[in-house]
Amino acid sequence: MKHKLAYILDTSSCITKRQLKDYAAGIMSVEECHAMEHHINGCPFCNDALDGMLLQSPDETLAIATGLNGNFIKAHFSLQSPQIHLNSMAPAMSHKGKHKMKPFWLKTSIAAVLIVGAVLLYLQAGKGVSLYPKHFFLHQEVAK
Amino acid sequence: MEPKTAAEIADYKKLNDEELVYRFVHRHENIALDILFERYGHLVFGICLKYASNALAAQEKTESIFIALTQDLKKFNSAGFKLWLYNYVNDQFLNNTENTTTLPDNTGQNDGMSFYHSDVTDAELQLLEESMITLNKTEQDCISLFYMSGMTYAQIAQEKQISASEVKMHIRSGIETIKNNSGALKNVKQ
Numbered sequence: 001m002k003h004k005l006a007y008i009l010d011t012s013s014c015i016t017k018r019q020l021k022d023y024a025a026g027i028m029s030v031e032e033c034h035a036m037e038h039h040i041n042g043c044p045f046c047n048d049a050l051d052g053m054l055l056q057s058p059d060e061t062l063a064i065a066t067g068l069n070g071n072f073i074k075a076h077f078s079l080q081s082p083q084i085h086l087n088s089m090a091p092a093m094s095h096k097g098k099h100k101m102k103p104f105w106l107k108t109s110i111a112a113v114l115i116v117g118a119v120l121l122y123l124q125a126g127k128g129v130s131l132y133p134k135h136f137f138l139h140q141e142v143a144k
Numbered sequence: 145m146e147p148k149t150a151a152e153i154a155d156y157k158k159l160n161d162e163e164l165v166y167r168f169v170h171r172h173e174n175i176a177l178d179i180l181f182e183r184y185g186h187l188v189f190g191i192c193l194k195y196a197s198n199a200l201a202a203q204e205k206t207e208s209i210f211i212a213l214t215q216d217l218k219k220f221n222s223a224g225f226k227l228w229l230y231n232y233v234n235d236q237f238l239n240n241t242e243n244t245t246t247l248p249d250n251t252g253q254n255d256g257m258s259f260y261h262s263d264v265t266d267a268e269l270q271l272l273e274e275s276m277i278t279l280n281k282t283e284q285d286c287i288s289l290f291y292m293s294g295m296t297y298a299q300i301a302q303e304k305q306i307s308a309s310e311v312k313m314h315i316r317s318g319i320e321t322i323k324n325n326s327g328a329l330k331n332v333k334q
Contacts, residue, residue, distance in 0.1 A: 007291050014226070017186040033296045041290075041315055045230045049190025052202070060199045068189060070181040072207045076214065077174050 012039045015046045021065050024053040157182075161225035169217050177217075181210055184226070188233050195237045209236055268326070275325035283318035286311050 012035070015023075019036055022028040028036070040047045053061055156164070156179050168176035188209055192202035213232075222228050276284060285304065289295045290311075297308040297315075304311065 014183075014187065020186050020190065030296055030299075033298075034290075034294055037290070037297055037312070040312070041319055045187055045191075045226060047312075047316075048194060048230075049187040052190040052193030056193050056199050056202070061193060064199045064203050065186060065189060068185050068203070068206070070178040070185070070210075073174070073177055073181060073210060073214075076211050 007038070010038070011042065014043060015039060015050070017065065017068070020049065020053060021062055023050065024058060024065075025062055162223070165217055165220055165225055169220075177210070177214065180213075180225075184229055185210070188229070191230075191233050205236075209233060212236075271326040272322060275322040278325050279318050279321055282306075283314045283321070286314040287318045287322075290315055 015036055019028070019032070023033065023036060040050060053065070153175065156175055159167070159176075159179070161180065161183070164176040164180055167173040168180075185206065189202055189206045192205040192209070193199065196202035196205055209232075216232065220228055276287070279287070282304070286300055289300045289303065290297075295303070297311045300311045301308040
């Protein structure tokens, strides 16, 4: 019989949420109750938690203990690094009055032609070569 | 990369506390903190109930403690997370930033997640019996009824005509004395 005294040195896992609630509500079997108290004898963490549960009004405490979950942790992390949905932030486009954009290549090619033309004119003027055909000047002299 | 399937989450539940802390701090796996909340959230809530005016305030404090842990877990560098968390929670109420709270030596023995019996030699058992004699009558009775007869606090309270909290107090103080005395006796005999 005295060998049972050695149970003082036994260790066990911490009490679960269900055990904490059942004990506080007084709906635990005698065997489980004894096993839990056995753990409490050597664990200040569980002992203090149980003391706290028994201090407050049981109805409110049990209701809140039941609803305890880690959703607030997820909410905290989502606030810290919010996921930006660019599509949802863009202004909604109406399908009826669709704004037709001019193609980009059109503007680019017009600009390119103008630049090339300007360069050619500049080069021709630099060499002293007329852009007009010779018979054009002949007609002008005859007219004079 | 956060786990998505139930199987992946179940794998996390198999990890010990220290591994979960490591994964949260160094690998930024937020699921690890969820698992730690699952393991200890209700116990932290229970301690908060001791200090808070009502259950709602205790719930808010519990949540604020776990939010603070997202930063303060980086300071964790000891072997036993449970003991560290116990001190941390109490320090939140004592407004003490340094972990100076001390616990009885037996706390560290309960870090395992499974129930097991300690290997006690005949000599150690003899020391425990000798230590029992040093207890007062109520402590002896409460410990005998609890450990040898397998009675609960409530049953002992009924038999001894005292409250269940008094039974618990006597048992806890008795165990503390036994452990201290048996340790001292062991040293003397060596």
